[in-house]
Amino acid sequence: MLFIESVEKLRTLIREQKNKGASVSFVPTMGNLHEGHLQLIDIARKHGDFVVCSIFINPTQFGEGEDFDNYPRTLKGDQEKLEARQCDLLFYPSVKEMYPTGTDKSKLSIVRVPGVSEGLCGGSRPGHFDGVSTVVSKLFNMVQPDVAVFGEKDFQQLAVIRKLTKELNFPIEIVGAPIARESSGLAMSSRNGYLSTEQKKQASFLYTLLQKMKERIEQGECEFSLLQKEALSELESKEFKTDYFEFRNSEDLSPANEQSKDIVILLAAFLGKTRLIDNIAFTRK
Numbered sequence: 001m002l003f004i005e006s007v008e009k010l011r012t013l014i015r016e017q018k019n020k021g022a023s024v025s026f027v028p029t030m031g032n033l034h035e036g037h038l039q040l041i042d043i044a045r046k047h048g049d050f051v052v053c054s055i056f057i058n059p060t061q062f063g064e065g066e067d068f069d070n071y072p073r074t075l076k077g078d079q080e081k082l083e084a085r086q087c088d089l090l091f092y093p094s095v096k097e098m099y100p101t102g103t104d105k106s107k108l109s110i111v112r113v114p115g116v117s118e119g120l121c122g123g124s125r126p127g128h129f130d131g132v133s134t135v136v137s138k139l140f141n142m143v144q145p146d147v148a149v150f151g152e153k154d155f156q157q158l159a160v161i162r163k164l165t166k167e168l169n170f171p172i173e174i175v176g177a178p179i180a181r182e183s184s185g186l187a188m189s190s191r192n193g194y195l196s197t198e199q200k201k202q203a204s205f206l207y208t209l210l211q212k213m214k215e216r217i218e219q220g221e222c223e224f225s226l227l228q229k230e231a232l233s234e235l236e237s238k239e240f241k242t243d244y245f246e247f248r249n250s251e252d253l254s255p256a257n258e259q260s261k262d263i264v265i266l267l268a269a270f271l272g273k274t275r276l277i278d279n280i281a282f283t284r285k
């Protein structure tokens, strides 16, 4: 596996691959890789000849008081995992390489994606999606992939990226990958490492709750405000501090109503100091 830190070198290598006729697929990450990320690499392999993964802990998507400084930096282990999964190139730029003019968002050219980036995680993490959209656009321009793969666990992020790809005319196919879960049902996340063994067991309740709500809707319930009230009280009783628990249309994340067919239930909740997100998407008959 090639290990590249500079944008210039990356461009040269990508150009070489494209000149040979290879298609490029891309998995952007912030490292601390788990099985969920590695499944994205496998999917990328199916979609392209040359698989690129990036690891960049992007400062512009973290808010004040969030875990940027403490975010796990596990480059050596990540590199080994990617090599074992036959990734072709790891792009690991420094902050200076990514943002040569600094990371002050009031001075940077920023990509903002209105609509789908508002509310949910965008509501509780102001500026987060501006940081994500900006860094993903920069990475797309650097890597110039034919296909890019993102996990559906970050459902809102995926919607933001699909919209920016379309509206900014990136010639890239965006592929969403199913959520990888532990056997307990807990969605895999780099932040699960912050949880104690006991908390991990507790956290698996999130998926149990999402499944239960999905079944209730499939059985015909559509009083979403009542279902939400019930979910919030269950979460409270299990010691979660809920950020949001919402029923939305999967297509554009607008609030679901009686007519909605393609529905996604999204949640964010704190367990101790750890903020967990999860979702379940389904089509109602």
Ligand code: PAF
Binding pocket: 028, 029, 030, 056, 058, 061, 132, 135, 136, 154, 157
């Ligand atoms: O999902 C992530 O890990 C990040 O938000 C991403 C897409 C790599 C952008 O920094």
